[in-house]
Amino acid sequence: MRLTQILSVIGKYSKDYSNLPDRYIKRAMEQVYWKNPTGVQYRPDTEIKRKTYRFTTNRPWTAQFRQQNLPGRRTKKVFVEPIKDWSYFRGDRVEVLVGRDKGKQGFVKQIIQERNWVIVEGLNCHYRVVGRDQNYPGMVIKSEAPLLVTNQVALVDPSDFKSTPIEWRFTEDGQKVRVSSRTGRIIPIPASAEETVDYKSKKTYNEQPKDTLADDVIAITFSPKLETFEMSIMESMGIKEDRVPPKSYWY
Amino acid sequence: MKAFHIIKEHIILPRRSISVTAQRNDLMEFFDDKNNWGVQEVKTGRSWKVEELRLKSNSDLHKLWYILLKEKNMLLTMEHECNEKMIIFPSPERIDKVEESMENLEAVVRERNKAYHLLETGENGERPEKITNNAFGLQHVYKESEYAIIPKHMNEEWLRKDSYRASGKDLRDFLLKYKEKVFVENKKKKQRDFNHVCGLLKRFPNMDMEALKEQYPDVDIEKAKNSKRSRGHFVPA
Incomplete structure (x- = not known):
C-alpha cells in the first residue's frame, strides 16, 4: 500500500x-x-x-x-496539467511548436511523465559552459531542454509528415490505437517504445550468466496433488513424521 | 584416489530446470564472482513472477528458494563489504529483484497450502487474526499466537498483560481528541485539494476536465470554477 x-x-x-x-x-x-x-x-x-x-x-x-531534494529543502510547488491518456512514446516523430526549433521534427528520446515532459533528440537545445576559469575558456556542452506535451509538441501524421492533433480510438479487433484527427490515419506506436537500458526489444535480450533460460521458466513441472508444500518436500526427501503434536491453544 | 573417482562418477545429480551457481562450498560463496568486483554495473534479468512460479513443482520451488536465499546473502555481504571499502556497490536493484522473487515464491507456497487446508478442513490454515480494540480503544488487527499446554483462562501472565484497557473519562477524552485530529486532517486535505484544483484551473483554463475529475474525484469542480482563486489574470470574455 x-x-x-x-x-x-x-x-x-x-x-x-x-x-x-x-x-x-x-x-x-x-x-x-x-x-x-x-x-x-x-x-x-x-x-x-x-x-x-x-x-x-x-x-x-x-x-x-x-x-x-536534499532533506529539508523546500521548493516552489509545480502545477502539472492532468492528462487522461499519455500519447507520447519513445521513438515517436514529433514536431516542435515553440522556441528556436519551431516547426522542426524530431524523435522523442526520453519521457518525464511526472512533469508532462518529453525530450526531443537534438531539438530545443541550450549550451552550457563547464569548467571555465581564468586560464581555461571552458567546454561547451549541448543538451536538450524538455518540452511540454500539452502545447509545445505535436505528433506527426505518417501519411503526410505534418503535425496533427490525435485521439485514442478502438479498432474492430478491440485494440486501442492513436488516430490522427486530421486524416483519420492510425499512428502506430514505434518499436522503440519497448526499449530499455537492458535490451532493444524483448526478443533480442541477451541472457546474463545468472538468468534462468526462457524455456526453463515456462516448463510446467507442477502436478496438483492433495498435499501441502511441506508434505510434498518431506516425501521427496524421505522424511517420515509419525509423532503426534500435543494439543495447543491459539489466542 | 581411485575409489574417490568411482564414487564421484556414480553420484546421480538431480536434473535441474533452474540455473544454479557453480558449487564451491567455501566462504567465497558469500562473495560475488571476481569479475564483478569494482565494476560499474552488473546486468541481470528480472525477478520471478507469481504466474511463472505457479508452474513449478514443490521441490523446484524448494530448490529455488535456497538459490535465492544464497544470492541474497551474497548480495548483502557484497553491499556491506563495498560500504566498508568505501566503493560503490554495483546494481543495488539486484537485492530488490531477489527479495521480490522470494516474496512471490512464498505467496505461491501459501496459496497451495491454503487450497489444501480449505479442501480438507474448511479453514485456510493461516495464522488466525481478529479485529479487536487495543489498549487505546482503537481498532487493530490482533494476530493470535500458539500456546502449548495452558488455555487462555489459565494463562495468568497473558491475562495480566492483556488486562489493561483504557476506559471511562480518560478514554472518552482521548477518543474525542483523536477523532477531532483525524477530522481536521481530512478537512485540511480536502481544502488543499480544492485550492490545488483552483490553481490548475487558473493556469490551464482549457485543460481536459474529465482528466481533472479523474484525478480529484472528491473536489466539486463547478464550485472551484466559480471560486475567486481560479480567476486568471485576464478579462473574462
Missing part, C-alpha cells in the same frame, strides 16, 4: 526505460526522517518523511535527484 503511495507520482512511461523494480525506485528516493518505534503505539507505523519531491530531468533513483 505504501509502495503505491510514493510510486503513484512517478509515471509508468518515465520508469519503463530504466527497467528497475518499483521496490528499488521507492527505496532509492524515499526520505524517512523518523519512524514510530515498534511495540504498542496508539498510531503504529507512523513515519515522518518527505511527501513532495521536485521532479526534473534527473531520474528519482539517481544521486542528482537526491541532491536536488
Whole structure:
C-alpha cells in the first residue's frame, strides 16, 4: 500500500526505460526522517518523511535527484496539467511548436511523465559552459531542454509528415490505437517504445550468466496433488513424521 | 584416489530446470564472482513472477528458494563489504529483484497450502487474526499466537498483560481528541485539494476536465470554477 503511495507520482512511461523494480525506485528516493518505534503505539507505523519531491530531468533513483531534494529543502510547488491518456512514446516523430526549433521534427528520446515532459533528440537545445576559469575558456556542452506535451509538441501524421492533433480510438479487433484527427490515419506506436537500458526489444535480450533460460521458466513441472508444500518436500526427501503434536491453544 | 573417482562418477545429480551457481562450498560463496568486483554495473534479468512460479513443482520451488536465499546473502555481504571499502556497490536493484522473487515464491507456497487446508478442513490454515480494540480503544488487527499446554483462562501472565484497557473519562477524552485530529486532517486535505484544483484551473483554463475529475474525484469542480482563486489574470470574455 505504501509502495503505491510514493510510486503513484512517478509515471509508468518515465520508469519503463530504466527497467528497475518499483521496490528499488521507492527505496532509492524515499526520505524517512523518523519512524514510530515498534511495540504498542496508539498510531503504529507512523513515519515522518518527505511527501513532495521536485521532479526534473534527473531520474528519482539517481544521486542528482537526491541532491536536488536534499532533506529539508523546500521548493516552489509545480502545477502539472492532468492528462487522461499519455500519447507520447519513445521513438515517436514529433514536431516542435515553440522556441528556436519551431516547426522542426524530431524523435522523442526520453519521457518525464511526472512533469508532462518529453525530450526531443537534438531539438530545443541550450549550451552550457563547464569548467571555465581564468586560464581555461571552458567546454561547451549541448543538451536538450524538455518540452511540454500539452502545447509545445505535436505528433506527426505518417501519411503526410505534418503535425496533427490525435485521439485514442478502438479498432474492430478491440485494440486501442492513436488516430490522427486530421486524416483519420492510425499512428502506430514505434518499436522503440519497448526499449530499455537492458535490451532493444524483448526478443533480442541477451541472457546474463545468472538468468534462468526462457524455456526453463515456462516448463510446467507442477502436478496438483492433495498435499501441502511441506508434505510434498518431506516425501521427496524421505522424511517420515509419525509423532503426534500435543494439543495447543491459539489466542 | 581411485575409489574417490568411482564414487564421484556414480553420484546421480538431480536434473535441474533452474540455473544454479557453480558449487564451491567455501566462504567465497558469500562473495560475488571476481569479475564483478569494482565494476560499474552488473546486468541481470528480472525477478520471478507469481504466474511463472505457479508452474513449478514443490521441490523446484524448494530448490529455488535456497538459490535465492544464497544470492541474497551474497548480495548483502557484497553491499556491506563495498560500504566498508568505501566503493560503490554495483546494481543495488539486484537485492530488490531477489527479495521480490522470494516474496512471490512464498505467496505461491501459501496459496497451495491454503487450497489444501480449505479442501480438507474448511479453514485456510493461516495464522488466525481478529479485529479487536487495543489498549487505546482503537481498532487493530490482533494476530493470535500458539500456546502449548495452558488455555487462555489459565494463562495468568497473558491475562495480566492483556488486562489493561483504557476506559471511562480518560478514554472518552482521548477518543474525542483523536477523532477531532483525524477530522481536521481530512478537512485540511480536502481544502488543499480544492485550492490545488483552483490553481490548475487558473493556469490551464482549457485543460481536459474529465482528466481533472479523474484525478480529484472528491473536489466539486463547478464550485472551484466559480471560486475567486481560479480567476486568471485576464478579462473574462
